[in-house]
Amino acid sequence: MAGHSKWANIQHRKGRQDAKRGKLWTKIIREITVAARAGGADPDSNPRLRMAWDKATDANMPKDNIQRAIARGAGGADGDNYEEARYEGYGVGGAAVIVDCTTDNRTRTAAEVRHAFTKNGGNLGTPGSVEFMFKHCGQFLFAPGNSEEKIMEAALDAGAEDVVSDDEGGIEVICAPGSYPAVRQALAAAGLKAEVDGVVMKALNETELTGDDALKMQKLLDVLEDLDDVQDVYTNVVFDEAQ
Structure with a gap:
């Protein structure tokens, strides 16, 4: 693909996410809480909690914060009642998008995700409409x-x-x-x-966007990632290096 550098895209995406680190701890705390509720408070016997713990450590979260989140999840304290929700849709140029959320109000979250899609050139699809275009896997990317x-x-x-x-x-x-x-x-x-690692939804094929379409698609991804209930956004889009 002319003008497409995988590493330019990775650095571009990582840089934009790093700029939003003010919300990162909140997202990780939710992830820890859900993981502890689902699989128990011991990270040695709960792989999902171990992954969330490692993510918190990488983000320089204090151990006390991590342990409080585990206690909330394992004991159901503080009235937290988060559950997971996945939304699938299409962005600009038919690019596939998966939005993973943790929410205490599915109606609110669905409305916010739908609004983000419709206001930014995309449309929300039905469950399974794009998931087949991705592989659920662990991924490590080395520069x-x-x-x-x-x-x-x-x-x-x-x-x-x-x-x-x-x-x-x-x-x-x-x-x-x-x-x-x-x-x-x-x-x-x-x-x-x-450089980047995690358990992800890896796109099996890529859609390249350039010019105005790339800018519009980036706006959609930014809006989705800024939603409080959104944990992760996956897409099969790659941007021309000029973007």
């Missing part, structure tokens, strides 16, 4: 310059499914969601730090 051999050895020994390098020299590690904690731990033990 160009890392040792593919070292990454491959650590990742595959820990249960990763695949290690792939791209034309720019970047390296991607894919694993089953349940293997993510073990692979992350193995990579860290080998002194390897991914």
Whole structure:
């Protein structure tokens, strides 16, 4: 795709998300609360909670905050009653979008997500309308310059499914969601730090947008990510490097 750099897109997206870190702790606390309620308060026996804990640590959240969120989830304290909700839709140019939320009011959240789509050139779809275009998996993205051999050895020994390098020299590690904690731990033990990692919905095919369409699509993604109930937004869109 002319003008399309995977790493330019990753850095662009990461930079925009970093600029919104004021809301990051709130989102992570909700994630911890839901994980603790679903699987218990022990991160050693609750992989989802372990992932949320690691995310909180990476975001420099104090341990006291983490433990309070776990206590709320495991004990149902403070009246918190968050549940998960997924919304699927189409953005500009037919680009696929998945919006994962934690909410204490599904009616409010659905209305806010629908409004974001309709006001920014997209439309909310039905459950399953775009999910088939994505793969649920653990993903680690390493910037160009890392040792593919070292990454491959650590990742595959820990249960990763695949290690792939791209034309720019970047390296991607894919694993089953349940293997993510073990692979992350193995990579860290080998002194390897991914640029981006997590359990994600990975797009199976990409839609490239340029010019005004790219700007409109970026606005839609920004509006969705700014909603209080939104945890993650996944899309198959990539932007021309000029954007």
